[in-house]
Amino acid sequence: MTTPELYLSTDIETDGPCPGLNSMLSFATAVYTADKQLLDTFSANLVTLPEAKPNPVTEAWWQTQPEAWKACRKDLEKPEDVMPRYVKWIKSLDCKPVFVAYPAGFDFTFVYYYMHRFAGESPFKCVAIDIRTYAMAIMKKEFRASTRDTMPKAWFDPDLPHTHVALDDAIEQGALFCNMLELDYSSEGSP
Numbered sequence: 001m002t003t004p005e006l007y008l009s010t011d012i013e014t015d016g017p018c019p020g021l022n023s024m025l026s027f028a029t030a031v032y033t034a035d036k037q038l039l040d041t042f043s044a045n046l047v048t049l050p051e052a053k054p055n056p057v058t059e060a061w062w063q064t065q066p067e068a069w070k071a072c073r074k075d076l077e078k079p080e081d082v083m084p085r086y087v088k089w090i091k092s093l094d095c096k097p098v099f100v101a102y103p104a105g106f107d108f109t110f111v112y113y114y115m116h117r118f119a120g121e122s123p124f125k126c127v128a129i130d131i132r133t134y135a136m137a138i139m140k141k142e143f144r145a146s147t148r149d150t151m152p153k154a155w156f157d158p159d160l161p162h163t164h165v166a167l168d169d170a171i172e173q174g175a176l177f178c179n180m181l182e183l184d185y186s187s188e189g190s191p
Contacts, residue, residue, distance in 0.1 A: 006039070006095040007032045007129075009174025011166045012107045013072045015048065015062075016055030019113035023048035024079075026072035027111060028166035029086075031093060032100075036178035042089050043167040044082045045072050068164035083118035090123040097123055102173045104130035131177050138180060155179045 010029045016022025028043035048054075062069050090097055101107035108128040115122040135155075136146035148162075157179070160172040 004033070004095050005098055006093060007034065007100045007174065007177060008090070008097050008124075009100045009170045009177060010107055010111060011101065011169035011173060012110050013068070013164065013166050014058065014110060016053075016058045017106070019110045020049070021052060022055055022058070023052045024110045024114055026166040027107075027114075028170040029090075030167070030170040030174040032174045032178050034178065034181055036175065036182070038171065038174070040093070041167060041171070042086060043170075044086070045074060045076050046079050046082060047076045049079070065164050071165045079114055079118045083114050087115060087119040087121060087123055097127070099124045099128040100131065100174065100177050101128065102131035102176075104128045104133075129177070131173060131180070134177070134180060138183065155183070 008029045008031055010027065012024050013026040014022055014024050024046055025048070026043070026045045028041065030041050031039040033039065099108055099111070108124075112122050112124070115124075132146055133143065135151055136143050139146055139151070141150065155176055157172070157175045160168075160175055162169055162172055
């Protein structure tokens with residue numbers, strides 16, 4: 001029996017744009033099969049890095065999101081405790097993990113940095129799918145024209161809001177990705 005490929009939809013919340021210079025405040029992963037079965041989740045809120053500083057623009061944005069801010073600042077844990085547990089959890093899934101995010105270029109850099117810094121490895125290696133890029137390919141539009149606003153409404157599950165709470169958003173974007181997979185596969189046949 002072959003090891004299955006699973007899609008680990010991951011969302012992060014930060015206090016700035018750059019890992020190391022800024023801190024990851026919260027992150028969550030929702031594990032999906034290609035046929036949209038939600039198998040498991042992982043989430044944690046993190047203590048900020050002692051040497052990092054919040055970005056003023058990001059701080060101002062957080063002022064507009066008081067509920068999400070409150071959610072990501074409760075039950076804080078040290079990254080050195082969380083990241084080894086996260087790596088162990090990924091390995092326990094017994095799969096070929098594929099990191100999925102929107103935008104992967106942002107979320108993956110923080111998660112990858114934190115895994116290597118605090119756990120010494122990344123089970124993802126360098127495997128990541130950017131949902132927006134995948135949408136660009138399906139819709140046959142330029143990248144900057146491939147936004148949530150231009151994606152078909154049928155791709156979104158109306159009961160899964162985008163709240164800027166990491167676990168909510170990991171589940172929401174994982175379902176979005178699976179809906180896109182189903183559409184793409186059904187129009188072209190199974191992979």
